Amino acid sequence: MKKNKSLFFYLFLSSGILILAFIVLPLLQMIISPSYEMMKFTIMDRDVLRSMWLSIYTALSASLIAFIFGTPLAYLLARSDFRGKRLVESIIDLPIVIPHPVVGIAILSIVGKNHWFGQVLADLGIRIMGTPAGIITVLTFVGLPFYINTVKDGFQDISPRLENVSRSLGASMAGTFFRVTFPLAKRSMLTGSLMCTARAISEFGAVVVVAYHPMIAPVMLYERFESYGLKYSQPISVWLILICLSLFLVLRIVTLDKGVKA
Amino acid sequence: MKKNKSLFFYLFLSSGILILAFIVLPLLQMIISPSYEMMKFTIMDRDVLRSMWLSIYTALSASLIAFIFGTPLAYLLARSDFRGKRLVESIIDLPIVIPHPVVGIAILSIVGKNHWFGQVLADLGIRIMGTPAGIITVLTFVGLPFYINTVKDGFQDISPRLENVSRSLGASMAGTFFRVTFPLAKRSMLTGSLMCTARAISEFGAVVVVAYHPMIAPVMLYERFESYGLKYSQPISVWLILICLSLFLVLRIVTLDKGVKA
């Protein structure tokens, strides 16, 4: 860019600043609105604390499930080429584009007592509707694509030659995966888990269909807003945003580091 | 991959299939549940139609706003390097990680009558709470990052040398942008708009805070679910999913084409 900018440049710059202001100002206003006492009072509220905790632990559980079942799929997608690979990738992206309450309704469609799968679950003593298990199911559904896509990219960045060398030195496919591929993909798995957790913790529409109770933090927030108005929902919002921002910060630091180590 | 697969490979394959089933089965079950009559009856319901239409037009409006104001910012981010660029990029990503109802609460924090900005809006006769304008505002907020990030990548793929040549042939910065950069970035703008629309049309939690009425389709769906149960919410879900899937399909076709033309 030249030092002597044209009018056109300033036009672009102002519309950029407008966008940033549009994102930052509402958040800032919300954060400075509640008083210190309100903030303290809110976090001492046992209901709020319980919902926060529920949000965190269901989101982390969803992440863990994505890690356990999503990692192998991400690896297969990164390493092999097969007919219909694009279809599989499209299926994995589906949860991103489906309206949130529809996700909840879709999950309920299969776990009801009049569906064989719901019967199986009921026989096993697993209830989905209105339970933490249900919340975790829904959060896994919406968080999975973020985990799988990130980790797939991570696997693709690892040279298949490293695996070839390992095989030719005598390691089996499993040995190679655990001694070479897995340690090298650790960072992308961490990034993927963080993104999955962030997506899960921010979900509301899908959860509210499956489980209004027990209340996760966004549902609790919504209820406070509905019952007591804006002023009483702001402190919870701020606490919730702080949790998300710390997640986000860790994510940025992790991805920043990448350049240094790789 | 060798033809003689190990046990380990089959373990990976089965967990991949499990994941795909987890995503596909609930959606499939939901789609086949409602009868043809139910589907027809639902789409004839004027309330449903109105909410669908509201959903589509607010999402498209959000996309249009993202296009007008987001394009310049995406261009600046693609072409210039400055201190704090990472911070700006982080700010743009913020709406992705903020819990959905919090987005609504943040928007309301700034447009209330006791805030100067809310006053300005009120004087201008613009109401946010419970209006299509409010819905569009919220949808723009959640959709923006998807548009900007996609278009930024698109701009980065265009060689700055093309712009250099155009400048040296006598075109100003504006002339260069409209005659060279813009036509070449058209596809990425289309992709970005589709992603922004898809994200906007699927939003529920942020909208329900700002505007329960007029009802967008996901809110209508939620209300039907709350009032009449699963069975009566499924047909709307199916219709809604069909809209999203067609968007998604267009998106896939557009991005697929890319390889051929570039």
Place this chain on the structure above:
Amino acid sequence: MIKINDLSVSLGLFRLYNINLTIEEGSFFVLMGPTGAGKTVLLEAIAGLVPVRSGSIFIGNRDVTKLPPEKHGVSIMYQDHSLFPHLDVIENIRYGLRYHRLDKCESDRRVSELVDQLGLSHLLNRLPLNLSGGELQRVSLARALAVNPRILMLDEPLSALDPNFRYELRQMLKSIHKTTKVTLLMVTHDFGEAISLAERAAIMDRGRIVQTGTVDEVFQKPCCNFAADFVGMRNIFPVQFKGTKAVTGGLVVELGRKIDQDAGHIAIRPEDIVISNGRIRSSMRNSFQGRVLSVIDLGFFYEIEIMAGEVLFRSLIAKGALFELNIREKAEVVISFKAAAIHNF
């Protein structure tokens, strides 16, 4: 011994067609060819790393075609060294040991011998990130040899190195081949390496092996256009043979020997064609008037394209000579070459 029968492979854009090759136990074999000829794919096929479409691979009388790579007993060393970046030098070297039923003492002795031989003892706890190009290659070599493989395959091990390191690593390969008796199969596109290291060589082109033989044979008696071109004979012409003469594009070339063929090809290295401003008195039996078509910079030398009759000759001259002879495009010059410099096939 490696014996490959009618091997065909199809891997994305890479293909191998009907490869037949026998490599003797304990020999040093070189595989040459341009980029994209399929040299690396052939190595990977021998190591069992790519799926075989048809044909078979025997390693020491055992059919390994359908065995997974870990059962092939072949170590592979890639050009980019492919060290495990998360393991330090000694962990890299010891990586494969646990999969081989080796006595603990025996394997420790082997590793410490390799570490000494390759001069790695001061690097053992460093990560690959902190090693120089030559060190990376030596560690990679040590890792490949630690498992005592029957066959060691090297994929252009020298091309990424500085000339100094290259010399050093070449000496190491020689001494390793002498002391361990491992069968060495090396890919290169550098004829100098082939000449100074190997006994036998094969030339590959677009997924096929076009010539196999001793290194000297391949260099001196190319079997076909491609091989002639590959070993640097830039002048290849289809000719009619008539007694001791060859006729092509209006020129009659004296071969100094009788050829029992009606038609075929002759090939001349560009450095064997001398350019002068007028006829020179010399023992060279062939001399033609020509016109300079173009002058192409090759770094240290210029390639001069000269049209004589209807034949395009390519000659090389030193940068200095360009000024002395005042060679410019469209200049009239004389080209000469010895009968002995003409190869025929």
Place this chain on the structure above:
Amino acid sequence: MIKINDLSVSLGLFRLYNINLTIEEGSFFVLMGPTGAGKTVLLEAIAGLVPVRSGSIFIGNRDVTKLPPEKHGVSIMYQDHSLFPHLDVIENIRYGLRYHRLDKCESDRRVSELVDQLGLSHLLNRLPLNLSGGELQRVSLARALAVNPRILMLDEPLSALDPNFRYELRQMLKSIHKTTKVTLLMVTHDFGEAISLAERAAIMDRGRIVQTGTVDEVFQKPCCNFAADFVGMRNIFPVQFKGTKAVTGGLVVELGRKIDQDAGHIAIRPEDIVISNGRIRSSMRNSFQGRVLSVIDLGFFYEIEIMAGEVLFRSLIAKGALFELNIREKAEVVISFKAAAIHNF
């Protein structure tokens, strides 16, 4: 005329330091240097496309340092041709016309002349996607010339082309320079191009201009180590001068001329050093016993590194000669060179 005074630029990793350069109106000037020397950045600075840190640029007596690129009146043609992919050939060529106050008839005539001269008339409605390398370059050239620029800058226009196209485009550049009188500033790393096209040249190294002069001067009288190395003198040694002799690393070299300096450098082209198996009788005044250190493949030739005394000489020999002389690493050989082949600075 282009006049650059003390120009400094800092752009990401690229930097230019205190560039001073004058290019006469209507001349053909060549800028040479290795990759990363900053040649392209200098072109872009002249075109106003990169921010200038200090110094000034005059084009035809007008200070353009602070003007936006569209006011510089400089056309730039990149190596990758940079045609607008969404416009067809004629739209590309006519792209700049609307920004220049040209009479409609005048500009139409100009475009159709260029189209004829560059042989593009059958391509006018094709998209760049469907053009060959040579066609792309010709269209790019036509587009740059259509606006009748004072100065045309070419960034390695020939290096991406096949030798055949290269010859053709070179002829076109020559005839364009002759007919249009445009000032041509070309970047290249190919000395052959410089010799056959340009009048004056500059050599750049790491953001600085190290030598400026006529093409012959730059080639024959390098001013320093870098320039000598760049023009192909691989043997450069620091020496003490004593009368007509130069002393370095235990060797006494006869120069055949007296140097009025105590210390300096001598440089010898590798192709001027002759290798033989024993002493040969010749007019060459310098002859030393040496030992082959390494043999490096350069494509058509081998570079042989020979240690004589404490001095490392680099010589070139043809591939065939390697066999005849039986040159192997560690062989003892004799190297000889003429006094006239020694450059000093």
